[in-house]
Amino acid sequence: MRAQFVFSEIFIGLRRNLTMTIAVVVSAAVALGMLGVALLMLFQTSQMKDYWYDKVEVSVFLCTKEDQGLHASTCSAGQVTDTQMTALQADLAGNPLVQQVFPETQPEAFARYKEQAKGSPVTDYVTPDQIPASLRVKLKSPTTENIDAIRSTYQGQQGVETVSDQKTILKPLFKLFNGLTVSATTVAVVMVGLALMLIVNTVRLSAFSRRRETGIMRLVGASNFYIRLPFLMEGAVAGLGGVAVAALGVASFKFFLIDRVLAPSFTFTSFIGWDKVLVTVLILVPVGLLMAVGASALSLRKYLKV
Amino acid sequence: MIRFDQVSKTYPNQSRAALRDISLEIERGEFVFVIGSSGSGKSTFMRLILREERPSAGRVYVAGKDLSKLSNWKIPQLRRQIGTVFQDFRLLPNKTVEQNVAFALEVIGKSRPTIGKAVPEVLDLVGLGGKGGRYPNELSGGEQQRVAIARAFVNRPMVLIADEPTGNLDPETSVGIMKLLDRINRAGTTVVMVTHDQAIVNQMRRRVLELDGGNLVRDQSRGVYGYVR
Numbered sequence A: 001m002r003a004q005f006v007f008s009e010i011f012i013g014l015r016r017n018l019t020m021t022i023a024v025v026v027s028a029a030v031a032l033g034m035l036g037v038a039l040l041m042l043f044q045t046s047q048m049k050d051y052w053y054d055k056v057e058v059s060v061f062l063c064t065k066e067d068q069g070l071h072a073s074t075c076s077a078g079q080v081t082d083t084q085m086t087a088l089q090a091d092l093a094g095n096p097l098v099q100q101v102f103p104e105t106q107p108e109a110f111a112r113y114k115e116q117a118k119g120s121p122v123t124d125y126v127t128p129d130q131i132p133a134s135l136r137v138k139l140k141s142p143t144t145e146n147i148d149a150i151r152s153t154y155q156g157q158q159g160v161e162t163v164s165d166q167k168t169i170l171k172p173l174f175k176l177f178n179g180l181t182v183s184a185t186t187v188a189v190v191m192v193g194l195a196l197m198l199i200v201n202t203v204r205l206s207a208f209s210r211r212r213e214t215g216i217m218r219l220v221g222a223s224n225f226y227i228r229l230p231f232l233m234e235g236a237v238a239g240l241g242g243v244a245v246a247a248l249g250v251a252s253f254k255f256f257l258i259d260r261v262l263a264p265s266f267t268f269t270s271f272i273g274w275d276k277v278l279v280t281v282l283i284l285v286p287v288g289l290l291m292a293v294g295a296s297a298l299s300l301r302k303y304l305k306v
Numbered sequence B: 001m002i003r004f005d006q007v008s009k010t011y012p013n014q015s016r017a018a019l020r021d022i023s024l025e026i027e028r029g030e031f032v033f034v035i036g037s038s039g040s041g042k043s044t045f046m047r048l049i050l051r052e053e054r055p056s057a058g059r060v061y062v063a064g065k066d067l068s069k070l071s072n073w074k075i076p077q078l079r080r081q082i083g084t085v086f087q088d089f090r091l092l093p094n095k096t097v098e099q100n101v102a103f104a105l106e107v108i109g110k111s112r113p114t115i116g117k118a119v120p121e122v123l124d125l126v127g128l129g130g131k132g133g134r135y136p137n138e139l140s141g142g143e144q145q146r147v148a149i150a151r152a153f154v155n156r157p158m159v160l161i162a163d164e165p166t167g168n169l170d171p172e173t174s175v176g177i178m179k180l181l182d183r184i185n186r187a188g189t190t191v192v193m194v195t196h197d198q199a200i201v202n203q204m205r206r207r208v209l210e211l212d213g214g215n216l217v218r219d220q221s222r223g224v225y226g227y228v229r
């Protein structure tokens, strides 16, 4: 096999059909980029689930002295009393839905708050007695119904400022990511179809414009593989071009949308790191190659006589 | 070298057979003319030898191999043993004479030194020494056909098949091409040549196969064109 010969053929082929090549690269890039975004969202969703299932799901926040006015019905006594707190903790511990209860005192909550809001000037004005103590509840089975049951049981009790659960907080985020996954997958499927058709057609044109050469190659006994290789490589190069552009797209999705927009707005959950972006790109490479080479091979079977 | 055993060929969607029940044998080193009017099946006969077409019935053997048993991936090996020349030369216009001939060796994976040696040799053989750097459009028709013959012969095939190689050439030039093919044949290569050129057939006095409407109507050694039955 003469490498130089094959490479010059690929180059000639790609240049001859430059507009088609660009069309293939762009459509493959969009298809693969959408596939990449869908993958990132799947990674993100699964990471959030892991993260979330590990954590305490329901927090029963207890009254601070400032809540006397703000939550008059349950915090009329102001700061939660030790008696109230012990009673609530005992009650929760006895609840059949609950696996474990961790109390968090105001100084502990304050320390965690300062850690989370590090760098923000607000922390200078906040004092420990403004941050509520809480009872963090881990459920045996963190289903929405169980969470709702806990909430409705404890929301109105004396000494309880509010009951919040991370599932409710995360719901819009899960919704967003699911939506992104579904729409990205839909676009990806359509674009993959389009890219495949474009590749088939590009290779067909390419085979047609080189029918003289391939005809002679057949006559003098060049192997099918040798005759087809330049076309397949042409497809592969275009496919890899698509992967490269898609990788840029996926990286900017991570850089601009996840790191710049989502991460600052949802500080309580963690977001996927660059390692997942790398994994995604590494998945896109074989997918792109397979798509391009597969479509080329299909086209050659149909349009290049042996 | 080539054997047809009750071969018939009907193209798809055609009512008339292009070849009917052809049986014949061509020995190693023979020179055979195939004659007959247009549409009589001459090109079909050649394509069957090249395995460009498969017979509808019967068997074709080349170099002892039954082509119907030849798997697709082995076809290139068969074609490397058969040199092919056409009326329309089929040269690559953007390649020089040398590059055109070298192309035939490159695409079957021959090494650079082999190509560097074989190409000038075969160009000398066909009488084009010194014209290797020309492009096809800078050559006369006869010279272009010599390039095509050089390309067909550079790999030293066992069989050379030529479908009306002088069809586009004037009589004088044709004689030169015939002499070249004769020389190739005398060096041991089996040559099968389709032609309409009476003068050539009559002058050469070689075996003549005549086709008429797909039937083999004559198989005569040392034949002439205008044979009256």
Ligand SMILES: Nc1ncnc2c1ncn2[C@@H]1O[C@H](COP(=O)(O)OP(=O)(O)O)[C@@H](O)[C@H]1O
Binding pocket: B011, B012, B014, B017, B018, B036, B037, B038, B039, B040, B041, B042, B043, B044, B045
């Ligand atoms: N690819 C083809 N498809 C259908 N019919 C064909 C094809 N090639 C040749 N034929 C028919 O087969 C017959 C013989 O053709 P051909 O072998 O080319 O004759 P010749 O070379 O003697 O002129 C003709 O009737 C022609 O129309």
Ligand SMILES: [Mg+2]
Binding pocket: B042, B043, B044, B163
């Ligand atoms: Mg013909």
